[in-house]
Amino acid sequence: MPFAFPAAVWPIVMLFASNIFMTFAWYGHLKHRGAALFIAIVVSWAIAFFEYCLAVPANRIGSSVYTTAQLKTMQEVITLLVFSGFAVFWLGERLGAARLAGAPEA
Template identity: 65%
Template sequence: MPSLPFNAFVVPVVLLLGSNVFMTFAWYGHLKYKHAPLLTVILVSWGIAFFEYLLMVPANRMGSAVYSVVQLKTIQEIITLVVFAGFSAWYLGQPLKWNHYAAFVLIVGAAFLMFYEGPGAAT
């Protein structure tokens, strides 16, 4: 079986990163503008989410060629947490506390288990 190019593994992750930036703004960006009418923020969020889909769908399509669907979803969730942590501190002004970091470490440990095949796993 020929080995896959490095890009086959990296491009889906980069697309997932971009899609998560858009989705985080779509879901949480309006919290800085609580005075804006709800219908307006819903429509703006849908508009932002369109760009998220332009990245997420190809990321999943390409990523499923090199990752299992469970691994792909795990990657997406870790990226979501990283993007949200930065967004929360930078954009919303709500920095993370020690317990948030501790919880994140536990989630990363769980993600490691998703990829771990164990000793003697078939190659």
């Protein structure tokens, strides 16, 4: 039963969900480069609204259990995990050690 999750778990679940929305808002349009930039911006803003609807309460709830530094660290780790999956499964990119380190393609 999801409502029985402790306050320590809800922020993590919500941050994962918010990151999925935000990753699509920021990078989802790259799969549709032919779409007008204005449309990409409007759709991205619409998607980002849902990210905020999850991220703000996640941080509010999480602050009762975690420090701000812990919440931010969780957010960054979750961002890297979500983005890695997004890059592979949505954009069809390959991940390797060089790419994970931000090095240019050889």
